[in-house]
Amino acid sequence: DAKTTQPNSMESNEEEPVHLPCNHSTISGTDYIHWYRQLPSQGPEYVIHGLTSNVNNRMASLAIAEDRKSSTLILHRATLRDAAVYYCILRDPSGTYKYIFGTGTRLKVLA
């Protein structure tokens, strides 16, 4: 199974950028890297995904290493509403559609 490794927790001050790292050294050439986040008492929500190039959307940016063995989710200005568990996910190559969530990174945003 394709696995990801993330720090258990991180802290950030409000209004400052946050860089959430993810290692995925066993990634295959066709795996997309997905990021989801889960706010308290809610289901996960999509944040961003990418394959090789860096990606930006209204929520965040995704920086992917040239060898694709790691990636970083960037929240440009953290707000209290960004406090959540962030999951870095690879599509499992043994299953066409399922995703394997790890334990994620719990982000705490300090006012």
Place this chain on the structure above:
Amino acid sequence: DTGVSQDPRHKITKRGQNVTFRCDPISEHNRLYWYRQTLGQGPEFLTYFQNEAQLEKSRLLSDRFSAERPKGSFSTLEIQRTEQGDSAMYLCASSAGGATYEQYFGPGTRLTVT
């Protein structure tokens, strides 16, 4: 709101009872997924439907678990002879077909087995 809905939101049952959960996906989505999440862990994949066909099942899905998606619309997840270890949040997600990978999750059904 046309997001994914799940019913009930909470269920308390006694060990040995059967329970059934319902998921209504986003209407135009042909892919539907069930996940289970225990405290402090990320969601674990249980099963996947494309339209009405159940195309993949996790080894986690014992023979006490069954899922259906009649007519490719809503889906049900039934757990027979519940055990305390079945206590968890059961999440449903849906996605459109084609190259779109984004999954939209419902709020989940929290099951407590006493």
